[in-house]
Amino acid sequence: MAHPLREQQALAVNLGSSSLKVTGFAREPSHSWEHLLYRNWPLSEADPEKIAELLADSGIREDQLLCIAHRYVHGGALLSRSAVLDGDFLEQLESTAALAPLHNPPALKWMRKFLRLFPSATQIAVADSGFFADLPEAARRYPLPAELVIEHALRRYGFHGLAHGAMWRRWCEITGRSRGRLITLQLGAGCSAAAIKDGKPLATSMGFTPLEGLVMGRRAGDLDPGLLLYLQQTAGLEAAALDEMLNRRAGLMALAGSDDMRTLLARDDREAKLAVDIFCRGVRKYIGAYLAELGGADALIFSGGIGEHQPQVRAQILAPMEPLGFPLDAAGNAAATSGEADIGTAGADIRVLPADEARELLLSAEQQLQGGGS
Numbered sequence: 001m002a003h004p005l006r007e008q009q010a011l012a013v014n015l016g017s018s019s020l021k022v023t024g025f026a027r028e029p030s031h032s033w034e035h036l037l038y039r040n041w042p043l044s045e046a047d048p049e050k051i052a053e054l055l056a057d058s059g060i061r062e063d064q065l066l067c068i069a070h071r072y073v074h075g076g077a078l079l080s081r082s083a084v085l086d087g088d089f090l091e092q093l094e095s096t097a098a099l100a101p102l103h104n105p106p107a108l109k110w111m112r113k114f115l116r117l118f119p120s121a122t123q124i125a126v127a128d129s130g131f132f133a134d135l136p137e138a139a140r141r142y143p144l145p146a147e148l149v150i151e152h153a154l155r156r157y158g159f160h161g162l163a164h165g166a167m168w169r170r171w172c173e174i175t176g177r178s179r180g181r182l183i184t185l186q187l188g189a190g191c192s193a194a195a196i197k198d199g200k201p202l203a204t205s206m207g208f209t210p211l212e213g214l215v216m217g218r219r220a221g222d223l224d225p226g227l228l229l230y231l232q233q234t235a236g237l238e239a240a241a242l243d244e245m246l247n248r249r250a251g252l253m254a255l256a257g258s259d260d261m262r263t264l265l266a267r268d269d270r271e272a273k274l275a276v277d278i279f280c281r282g283v284r285k286y287i288g289a290y291l292a293e294l295g296g297a298d299a300l301i302f303s304g305g306i307g308e309h310q311p312q313v314r315a316q317i318l319a320p321m322e323p324l325g326f327p328l329d330a331a332g333n334a335a336a337t338s339g340e341a342d343i344g345t346a347g348a349d350i351r352v353l354p355a356d357e358a359r360e361l362l363l364s365a366e367q368q369l370q371g372g373g374s
């Protein structure tokens with residue numbers, strides 16, 4: 001007979017702007033959670049019936065599920081941590097859909113599908129911004145009038161918190177350290193950077209919404225706000241058109257007609273090269289800012305679809321920075337196309353650490369179940 005603890009299972013559901021990632025876990029007798037299955041569907045191909053079939057075939061059983069942990073990106077001022085996924089929560093999340101139009105509406109849709117697929121399982125929603133909830137005031141405050149800041153809860157929320165938190169956790173596990181200054185780079189469909197000191201984030205590039213910061217697949221990142229005023233007042237773009245442009249038609253897509261870094265790197269034309277160049281300059285700008293903020297860094301960590309799989313992008317980001325003390329091991333970097341890798345040379349700690357967002361989801365959900373929230 002199987003050990004009863006082995007029978008305990010959990011699911012993590014990670015809705016990103018380009019994909020739906022489902023991870024199944026089984027609890028080992030040692031109490032640690034081990035991955036049982038992992039699947040990543042492009043959002044357009046994710047189908048609840050097929051997911052249910054895959055989970056059943058993989059031995060996932062509803063009566064064995066401790067919980068299903070869902071990622072939600074933006075809960076506004078009222079939802080900033082984890083919570084049981086009930087009617088009240090769904091209603092609240094619905095009211096903040098406009099804050100993360102690429103994420104919240106599909107996340108709500110998939111939460112409802114999972115509630116239908118697993119009606120008796122405990123389902124927990126975990127905030128992607130939770131890691132940044134206690135950003136220092138100077139890092140989270142926008143220099144805008146106080147009455148507006150208060151009325152509309154304007155602050156830097158920060159996103160990809162599961163990813164940045166996972167990179168910090170893994171770096172500590174590997175190095176045996178619990179203190180240090182990290183610059184973590186989550187480069188996927190959405191992209192962000194964070195400065196972390198002793199496990200606490202000091203700064204991050206995403207802001208009030210996931211539009212700020214780095215150039216992304218379909219988002220521009222930092223822009224002059226005057227440009228948006230001009231487009232609205234002089235060029236006649238209405239709010240809906242601006243929203244559509246900023247969330248779906250900007251970034252790499254606008255620069256070179258594709259939001260997929262693989263496609264751009266395989267091309268040899270001027271537009272594709274310019275897009276990659278602008279992308280890399282943006283990441284470098286934040287690394288520079290965070291080196292200054294942290295007073296140097298003990299390690300630089302890459303993650304996300306691009307950060308994990310694209311040595312050329314990592315090399316292009318770091319090449320001009322070599323005199324600052326971040327020399328890449330060229331061969332090690334070139335060979336690092338999936339999984340963890342140590343890619344620095346001459347004592348520089350530069351790593352690829354695929355962020356285990358699913359584990360972070362599960363750990364936060366467990367904390368919520370134990371009454372601690374997170």
Ligand SMILES: Nc1ncnc2c1ncn2[C@@H]1O[C@H](COP(=O)(O)OP(=O)(O)O)[C@@H](O)[C@H]1O
Pocket residue numbers: 016017018019187188189190217259260261262304305306309310
């Ligand atoms: N080998 C690769 N496999 C998957 N994605 C890759 C690869 N190389 C580059 N990418 C880029 O990573 C992006 C997806 O990153 P990911 O972190 O999975 O996205 P999401 O934001 O949906 O979680 C793709 O849009 C693509 O541009």
Ligand SMILES: CC(=O)OP(=O)(O)O
Pocket residue numbers: 015016017018073128159160188189190191210
């Ligand atoms: C917050 C965000 O942009 O997430 P993703 O990269 O998964 O789309």
Ligand SMILES: [Mg+2]
Pocket residue numbers: 016017188189
């Ligand atoms: Mg993601």
